[in-house]
Amino acid sequence: MKLFTSLVFCSLVVGVSSVGWFEFMGQAYDGTKDMWRAYSDMREANYKNSDKYFHARGNYDAARRGPGGAWAAEVISGFREAYPRVTDFFKHGDSGHGLADSMADQEASRWGRSGKDPNRFRPFGLPAKY
Numbered sequence: 001m002k003l004f005t006s007l008v009f010c011s012l013v014v015g016v017s018s019v020g021w022f023e024f025m026g027q028a029y030d031g032t033k034d035m036w037r038a039y040s041d042m043r044e045a046n047y048k049n050s051d052k053y054f055h056a057r058g059n060y061d062a063a064r065r066g067p068g069g070a071w072a073a074e075v076i077s078g079f080r081e082a083y084p085r086v087t088d089f090f091k092h093g094d095s096g097h098g099l100a101d102s103m104a105d106q107e108a109s110r111w112g113r114s115g116k117d118p119n120r121f122r123p124f125g126l127p128a129k130y
Contacts, residue, residue: 019067027068034061034069035076041130052108052121054130059112070113077109 019027038058042051055077062073081102112118 024068027066028072031062031065031069031072034058035073045130047126049123050126052104053118053123055105055108056112056118056121059109060118063113073113081106
């Protein structure tokens with residue numbers, strides 16, 4: 001836990017060095033809202049095989065906010081994927097349960113954060129609202 005906290009703090013300091021503190025924190029706040037909106041839309045849509053699209057879209061929207069948004073997206077995505085891996089370990093042992101899906105989610109998140117079009121992961125038939 002100390003290592004994770006240290007890594008988050010160091011990445012925060014590096015990110016803030018490129019813009020001012022207030023601007024960075026505002027971008028991070030807005031990026032967090034973008035990630036929450038993508039998560040809420042994913043839950044609302046409840047559409048099969050759409051999770052990669054929503055991962056990519058949330059990261060894409062957050063990263064467009066600037067360095068603070070990209071930082072928030074990276075931290076949230078990392079935690080979102082690491083936490084289920086820990087609970088899966090206790091539920092299923094070291095069986096690799098969900099590992100491939102987690103890796104694919106991380107790839108979609110990186111794709112979105114890099115500024116590439118999240119529609120690459122959009123499933124056929126997903127309502128235009130999303």
